Amino acid sequence: MFSDPTVLSISQLAESLKKRQISSEDLVNSFLERIERINPEVNAYITIDRAGAIKAAQDADNRLDAKQGGPLTGVPIGVKDLFCTKEVRTTCGSRMLHNFIPPYESTVTSRLKAAGAVMLGKTNMDEFAMGSSNETSFFGVVKNPWDLTRIPGGSSGGSAAAVSAGLGVAAIGTDTGGSIRQPAALTGITGIKPTYGRVSRFGMVAFASSLDQAGPMTKTAEDAALLLQAMAGHDPKDATSIDSPVPDYMASLNDGLKGRKIGVPEEYFATGLSTDVASVIEEAKKQFQDLGAELVPVSLPTTKQAIPTYYVLAPAEASSNLARYDGIRFGYRCENPQDIKDLFTRSRAEGFGSEVKRRIMLGTYVLSSGYYDAYYLKAQKVRRMIADDFKAAFTKVDLLLTPTTPDTAFKLGAKTDDPVQMYLSDIFTINVNLAGLPAISIPCGFSRDNLPIGLQLIGRPLDESGILSAAHAYQQATEWHTRKPVL
Amino acid sequence: MPIDPHYETVIGLEVHSQLRTKSKIFCGCPNIFGAEANTQICPVCAGFPGVLPVMNREMVNMAIKTGLAINGTINNFSVFSRKNYFYPDSPTGYQISQYDLPIVEHGELFINPEGQSKKRVGVTRIHMEVDAGKSLHEGIVGASWVDLNRVGTPLLEIVSEPDMRSSEEAGAYLKKLRAILRFLEVCDGNMEEGSFRCDANVSVRHYGAEEFGTRTELKNLNSIRNVMRAIDYEVERQIDIIENGDTVVQETRLWDANNNSSRSMRSKEDAHDYRYFPEPDLPPLTIEQSHIDDIRARLPELPDDMAKRFQDEMGLSEYDAGVLTASKEMASYFEIANQVVTVAGKKNAKATANWVTVELLGRLNKNGLEIEESPVSATNMGKLVALIQSGDISGKIAKQVFGFMFDDGGDPEQIVKEKGLKQVTDSSAINSEVDQVLAAHPEQVEQYRGGKTQILGFLVGKVMQATRGKANPAMVNSLLKDKLG
Known part of the structure; x- marks a missing residue:
């Protein structure tokens, strides 16, 4: 029926699967074959669960045969390697967990599996989700399918590259400071970070607990809506998950842009924006106006506080979250420890990479007595101010439109020696995490050297419907999201 | 120190x-x-x-x-x-x-x-x-x-x-x-x-x-x-x-x-x-x-409130109330014992408190036992106090009975019955014992009648000895006085 089913979106595939024009098992085999061929170049996957995927596909086919399938039944996806998956190795991109096989399943993956999605494997990522380029993974760098000499973004770089390169219909990522949206923008796909608490964090290896949030990375906003529908919702196993009903995202997907007020925060267009990104976003703004939206200039004065605030709070939480990796109960343990202190220090020194260590030290420092008030406490106060800024803006507008990143994907190795430059690549995404808001990145054009550029739509708390329908309206009118890299 | x-x-x-x-x-x-x-x-x-x-x-x-x-x-x-x-x-x-x-x-x-x-x-x-x-x-x-x-x-x-x-x-x-x-x-x-x-x-x-x-x-x-x-x-x-x-x-x-x-x-x-x-x-x-x-509305009674109740409603001393509310087990022991005494119609919280704090705690301490390990159950303790209150046994006999209870356990009513320790309150039975004692001690009778009334205690003792402690001491007293009169 299809020459290459790996180019299709979930909504396109679901119809064929439902009509039994294609079986899930055949589909999975097509992807596994493609992964075998292309993954060695891109390095999007750390672990391929061939047997598990085929078994799940067969189960899905049985359900589809019995006309019991839903929109995700039999759909093959990749899962970022920080979602704990029962009996499937979960490494978090780290030597520390290179041998860790969880005895439990994350809520996100168990919900997706219950909805019939088939997990092809676990995607590559920056170690413990700390990075913006996917160069900190113990399992090697991930390459951008649009240009294999460039980074795919991070930390969900493996998930982004997998979707972009057709190594999965979609993938699941996590976003602490932009880790879904930034790689989505740099690889030309759609990625949504839901409101903090909309999706359960249970079974997601924690980086910064008050910021981490899981979300889908897809070819289209419609696919993102389908996946988020299955992922979202209250979970009694996560005390920070929001106990409020999940709306029907598909039902509002075609709400359109007519009459919607979209704020354009001036601070996001100030210095630092590349000329290609600036002109592409300018075009996209016009497109939104053409579709009936009213663009309103707004100001978010705390925008420039994003990076310093985030790099106090996220490492503080990380320094504590990563204390459990001590070589005692699971994960990497050093050889021949002399005593308990040696076991702790050497297991951690050998098990963690340098970016993780940098952040643990940073976090330890800002929480230390004598420094707590000056750093951690102050950053908490600024975080509140940032949230208040957004709140004020949302009294005037329904959505905010910004570039997702200041520039396109940079060359591998270009910023590895300059952490501050690396951190600045998340400058437009981080404040959204600090404020706990939902935001989506969608492809909106290409640079002169044919690299994808992303546009970010930020919504009010729990207004995933609003940003999904806006993104969908834009994608109905444009074809940037349909472009694929040549591999 | x-x-x-x-x-x-x-x-x-x-x-x-x-x-x-x-x-x-x-x-x-x-x-x-x-x-x-x-x-x-x-x-x-x-x-x-x-x-x-x-x-x-x-x-x-x-x-x-x-x-x-x-x-x-x-x-x-x-x-x-x-x-x-x-x-x-x-x-x-x-x-x-x-x-x-x-x-x-x-x-x-x-x-x-x-x-x-x-x-x-x-x-x-x-x-x-x-x-x-x-x-x-x-x-x-x-x-x-x-x-x-x-x-x-x-x-x-x-x-x-x-x-x-x-x-x-x-x-x-x-x-x-x-x-x-x-x-x-x-x-x-x-x-x-x-x-x-x-x-x-x-x-x-x-x-x-x-x-x-x-x-x-x-x-x-x-x-x-x-x-x-x-x-x-x-x-x-x-x-x-x-x-x-x-x-x-x-x-x-x-x-x-x-x-x-x-x-x-x-x-x-x-x-x-x-x-x-x-x-x-x-x-x-x-x-x-x-x-x-x-x-707050469902809080149980706490030690201080309970101690106050013991003082206000039962007339216990602050000290006794404190001792009896030192632990939940202690308090519940006392309350059960006191309940048994009350149900027997011989309400006397002070006497019950006294028996628990002095006799029982004394023996428990000596044996290194906690109240919850007491060989004498709260019910039996209450029965014992009730027996004293009803005049069935004297305080002295009660201590004997308590000794049996502590060593071998058991119901005090049964112990009293089996060992024949019930106080004699039948005046004719006591009468004959009194007559015998008076006949056997003419010298003391003379002394009493001569004005040395404190000799009465000696005679009472003799009657009690003859009845092995079971005679009601008050009755012995009044009968002797009558006959010596």
């Missing part, structure tokens, strides 16, 4: 009490003691990647209950914090606790130290936290083992003001606090098993000084007796240091009960920097006032 009268001792206590919730604080594992190592654990207990804590509401309710029982303020908004430190038996590398916003503040406790009047001790705060696992070293060579069963056991840390001035007061505080926790059925208060643990902060200062002296923290105190001994030792140690012209060093000291001494564990400089920060996995705890009011 005698302490240098120029110095005043200042003591503050930190108590960790394990709560008797059904499940652990942050997961569904059972909260039980004594199971085989590492059998009561799950990924949450073991600090596995990606798992999250979920707060046990039963624990929150127990904390509120305890706060109300000590007249504390229950904070409607309180926050969990992480206390960070590496230790093999702390799987996450941090302890979830409460730091600047605990659930309870500003409480108080009234203590009754022996030979002293009632005294108020402030309770600074009560906060919720999680217990750690245990490292096992004994009998293992070249390694240590870790048992994580205890990880996740809910703890209340109860911190007193530095209001105590002697080891006796510290002991009384611990006894009162333990009684309250037991009355509330939130903690079994077993110091040996570690479900009720105490650290003591101790300093000394010259009488009249306003500033506190440098304090030391004493750890490893596994009984109230050890707390008191360790404090006494520490007070002497600190006074010696000061008298020698040296200064006390702020440090943590470990008590060694076997050698009756303590040694330095770590100095202030070596103290951990715990890097507390708010726990991002648990939202702040908000408690509705109506929920607090609900719990």
